[in-house]
Amino acid sequence: MKLNRRHFLGGTGAAFLIGACEALPGAAPAPRQIEQIGIQTYTLRAALDDDFVGTFQMIKDIGYDYVELNRRNLTGRTPAELKAFLDDIGLPSPSIHLDYEMFATGSTEIGDIAGELGCEHAILPWITDEQRNLDAYKRHAEVLNRAGEILKPYGVTAGYHNHQFEFFDLGEGQTGMGILLGETDPEYVAFELDLFWAALTGSDIVGLFEKHPGRFKYCHVKDLKGDASAYKTSVDFGAIVAAHMANVGEGDLPFETYFAAADVAGLEYFIVEHDNPPQPYRGSMETSYNAVKAMRF
Numbered sequence: 001m002k003l004n005r006r007h008f009l010g011g012t013g014a015a016f017l018i019g020a021c022e023a024l025p026g027a028a029p030a031p032r033q034i035e036q037i038g039i040q041t042y043t044l045r046a047a048l049d050d051d052f053v054g055t056f057q058m059i060k061d062i063g064y065d066y067v068e069l070n071r072r073n074l075t076g077r078t079p080a081e082l083k084a085f086l087d088d089i090g091l092p093s094p095s096i097h098l099d100y101e102m103f104a105t106g107s108t109e110i111g112d113i114a115g116e117l118g119c120e121h122a123i124l125p126w127i128t129d130e131q132r133n134l135d136a137y138k139r140h141a142e143v144l145n146r147a148g149e150i151l152k153p154y155g156v157t158a159g160y161h162n163h164q165f166e167f168f169d170l171g172e173g174q175t176g177m178g179i180l181l182g183e184t185d186p187e188y189v190a191f192e193l194d195l196f197w198a199a200l201t202g203s204d205i206v207g208l209f210e211k212h213p214g215r216f217k218y219c220h221v222k223d224l225k226g227d228a229s230a231y232k233t234s235v236d237f238g239a240i241v242a243a244h245m246a247n248v249g250e251g252d253l254p255f256e257t258y259f260a261a262a263d264v265a266g267l268e269y270f271i272v273e274h275d276n277p278p279q280p281y282r283g284s285m286e287t288s289y290n291a292v293k294a295m296r297f
Contacts, residue, residue, distance in 0.1 A: 031296035036065040040273040041073055047281050060089050062286050068271050070097040079116035095121035103147045111154035123159035123192050132165050137176040141183035148188025161192040167201040181212050190217040196224050201232055205258050209265035218269035223251030241275045247284050249291025256297040
């Protein structure tokens with residue numbers, strides 16, 4: 001199943017044309033909404049370890065339309081087996097997070113995995129402490145460009161997912177995010193903006209979209225509660241998550257403002273995530289799903 005932009009943003013295509021015909025001259029267009037909502041399976045890693053089948057069924061029952069996978073979902077099963085399982089449940093997987101080493105080797109392994117799973121996007125989600133300096137980010141850009149070129153014949157796009165440290169000043173006003181956006185080829189590399197981590201640093205998210213139009217194909221929808229300014233330059237992930245990460249709708253981020261710029265950003269995939277969701281998991285996942293479903297912009 002191929003998911004595309006028309007599935008995700010309401011008020012487009014035929015539905016938009018019908019609404020426009022019915023609207024009075026000069027009337028404001030009907031607000032849009034996100035029609036297809038995904039979830040990153042890292043959110044439910046503990047639940048999946050306990051009950052793999054039941055947790056995916058819960059995701060489907062809540063109403064999520066697709067899942068973003070990660071490497072640990074392949075533990076003990078082949079890509080073909082995981083694809084068959086997800087097909088039976090009815091959860092496509094348009095994207096997957098995979099390890100840096102797989103991108104850096106320049107092999108076709110990522111294409112083989114993504115191809116078997118039916119993923120259109122393979123995303124690098126994490127770099128280590130020693131990989132976060134100016135020269136290293138330049139190498140990461142080269143790695144992503146090379147991987148994207150290798151993946152293109154598979155119909156797969158390489159992607160990069162940020163945390164907060166990509167927005168730290170590396171000197172002379174340069175940031176890791178700026179280097180990656182400036183030195184990767186849009187033909188081969190797209191970006192997954194984690195809204196929580198970007199907002200934590202005080203970044204102008206809409207301004208980022210406007211400065212780099214079309215580069216952000218996916219976003220992680222996760223909420224931030226309270227004043228997190230004390231952690232603006234921190235990498236104490238545990239403390240940050242415990243103090244400030246919230247189910248979507250229970251924090252303070254202006255998601256509808258961000259999503260109103262979706263056309264500029266290039267956003268196609270809206271993926272709920274929480275690094276350590278409060279239990280019961282079903283209640284947390286329903287809260288986030290319902291909040292995203294209710295957004296209008």
